[in-house]
Amino acid sequence: MAEPLRMEVGRVAPKALYMGLGLALWGLVIPLLLAGILVAPPIAFGVVHCVLFGAMARRYGQRSTRGAKVTPGTLVITDTAVEHAGERLALRSELQQGTVVPGADGILVRLDRRSRHSTPIHLRVGSEADGLAILRKLGLDADHTAAELRIASRFMGMPFGRQMALMMPPLVLMMVSAVGVASALPHAGAPIILLMVAALFAYVFSLVFTPTKLRIGTDGLITRWLGKERFIPFATIRAFEVYTSVIAGKTQHGVKLALERGEEVLLPTGQTDIGVSEAQGLAARIAEAQQSGKSGNAASTTLLRGGRPAKDWLRALRAAGEQVQDLRTPAIPQEVLLRLVEDASADEAARIGAAIAATNAADAETKQRLRVAAEVSASPKLRVALDRIAEGASEDQLAEVLDDIDPPQTAATGR
Template sequence: MTSPRLCIESPSLRIVSRRRAWALRIAVVGGWGVSMALLTAYAPDLTGIYGTALTFLCLALLVGSLRGGPTAGAARRGQPGAVTADGGALYVQIGGRTRTIARGDIVAGWTEEGRGHGRVMLQIRTGEVVAADVTGAADGHALLEALGVAPEQRAVAVQLGSPHPPARRFVLALVGLVSLAVAAPSAVLSAALATVVLGGNDYWLGSLALMGALSVISSVGAWCCLRPLVGTTLRIGTDGLSIRRLLRRRFVPRAGIARVGVRGAALVVERRSGGPVVVMTSGAEEAAALARRVADALAGRAAAAPAETLTALDRAGRPLAEWKHAIIALLQESTGYRRAGIAADDLFSVVEDGAARPERRVAAAAALASSGGPAAQARVRAAVEACVSTKLRIAMLRAADGEIDEGALAAAEEEAMRRA
């Protein structure tokens, strides 16, 4: 289904490129290579000392730049122009030039509040961001909806900026790398000395204690300095929030969120039970932009379905085959989309409700996918794209194909119950 043509005039339009950061990193590596070559050629006796120092400085510059400025909430000034969503493409007109961006290359979008105006942010697969000021929230949502990246259509993943300025990131990276370089050999030497001491040679006991303490102190220093430089990715969907940092992922379900606010540079997620979840951002502007996106995603909840619809979708201990047959029979063309007082709109309200139980969302999705036709399947898949829970996405994708994966559904139910 093709969205109608939509053209919005913007007083400030800009395409923000992320290539500059990579150009600077390539320049740092190139400068290191040239400097090392000059040292080797003209001062070989100093290569060891100055070469090591230069290597640590360049590595600190690279590590400190990995988590840079924010994408959300950053102030951007552009030129007057227009953005047009037409068919499968977005046309960006700035200064007499037009750039065409395929709709499939737009991976995320959100709205922000500016001074007296709104702003639409569109993230492209290449890493570039289109920032367009609009007159009101209605225009911004209409553009996102036309491109298929509105809060109710697709979840958004935002790489959060660092709350530390560039100079501090450089210092943290430098101290952390030096500490890491001390921790690794001291740990190896401590292990070797421990083997000797355990073998009965107490002469090396003092050296073991010294190297062990040095290993522990340098390891703690490396952790404390490098940890703030690790990036955080926040995914926002209609079913909740997903916070990923390193190998740790934390999912906060929609049903467990009471409200979302901003406290300084932190996004604060108040839960119905348990303490708040605090996510540090680069500043108050980024935190406010993310809070707005979270509010938009959680507000895009369909009206509650009637109680009889919810009861009919429950498995209630029935065997899988019997349950699947019953829910598919809810929507048969011969009944005119009605059966036992259940309408297609009621099922859609369950599928699109981020706070509904996974079992009910999967059952409603399977019923619509099996009997609702291509339009219903497309709408179900849009609801899937708006989810951030990987387990729920898998279960609903199976249901969108008309199948119910018992294992995937059980995993989604277990995650929802555990996180609630």
């Protein structure tokens, strides 16, 4: 049994007023529905407002830490649970991820539960080092797991002109279509027009409120929004910073990525103080993941394809792992192979080659390190490949993995 971590921290309480307001608004849903059915149908439209604003109030109460009550006490992290001042806050199995959030009010650690709608745990710590120590003890730091975040809609980070380009064409089309339907069906067109208006509202709602899903690994980050996915390797990020901007009269917060060739990518986090703290936490996690990925191992040319067919490449990797090298090629120690797998700055093909070479040992520690490397990766292709290697894929499956990570038509360049 490992020694528990003990640390003096402050627990930040959720804002009960806002959470109570959210529940009160939700409590009005059934009365409004009944009133709409029994008294006047327009009253039922209030249901939408109660559900939406109730959810917003509850989320604010759960996540806002500005001016919240802080209770000092001793934090104790054991092998099974997290406790504060003698009260159990959560089982370790209930926690999904953690983030260190530096801000004007001090350094916070936010621990998110696996249930997305549960209230996160906020702890105020003395320093960023203390926060990272908590994450390491829980196995939630960048070395052990990738962060899965939900931030504001990508739409909120777009320039005003781009927003209008997405909003106006459907609006104009709906108005023109409504006029046409009203002219063609003067007495029976109302239901069709209502359906068109509802479809327009659904479109606008999806643009504004669909969150951007973000995964931050040690090799980069991947964004997903409305079916669109993009992987941004850390090697292409020249700089990043927390930003505050005014778009369409609204103050937006987030993180700005400056990429190669002058491209900028905005990761919006919101408009309130929650947006500020989440932007700071997002920037801190990106910095932590970048630092974690810089292990400094150089890729051995022995592990690269070098124009070889997949089967020949696979045999060379097996030989490297078995320490069977010719007189001009030094053997590659097992630890060097595993460090290369874990080096997020290394070439993906070299990392996969090192993983295959390392699996000749077939011990539990090697497989576990491969699984951890897959878990902390943001690259979908690399993550799937490492998982398959750790699970003991067949020779034919490994050849497919090699062709996928370094296709034959590009292999001649030697990468």
